[in-house]
Amino acid sequence: MPALERSEVVPFTPEQMFQLVMDIESYPEFLSWCSSGRILSREEDCLTAELTLEYKGLRKSFATRNRFQRPKLVEIRLLRGPFRFLEGVWTFEAQEDGRTRVHVSIQFEFINRFLSAMIGPVFHRAIDTLVADFRRRAEVVYGRP
Numbered sequence: 001m002p003a004l005e006r007s008e009v010v011p012f013t014p015e016q017m018f019q020l021v022m023d024i025e026s027y028p029e030f031l032s033w034c035s036s037g038r039i040l041s042r043e044e045d046c047l048t049a050e051l052t053l054e055y056k057g058l059r060k061s062f063a064t065r066n067r068f069q070r071p072k073l074v075e076i077r078l079l080r081g082p083f084r085f086l087e088g089v090w091t092f093e094a095q096e097d098g099r100t101r102v103h104v105s106i107q108f109e110f111i112n113r114f115l116s117a118m119i120g121p122v123f124h125r126a127i128d129t130l131v132a133d134f135r136r137r138a139e140v141v142y143g144r145p
Contacts, residue, residue: 014092018071
């Protein structure tokens, strides 16, 4: 089962980065692979969201339950979609110099070989650049420090 991890120290606070990750409805504005993001339900420490992957005319939506500890952690668990398995964790760790170490770890397996062949490469690239995409989004939303 593929497992991808990425980490980067960014010049923004944990709260700022946490807010960007939780702003799921804005994902289509800066994630090229995401054509739709919406919140399905919201609780005190949890939300359910749906994202739509789009690549070469193929569209697949998936829903996740996202438990969080503001502004330190977001845990992602698959509810439904084109995956047999999908789990992930975002962490936001304050650094002594005022910056934040952003770390994402995602494990996934598509439900069949066809989807793995069609969407797998774009999903791998999406995860590979995810932290950098959120850093660039932070520069747009909060300005360059």
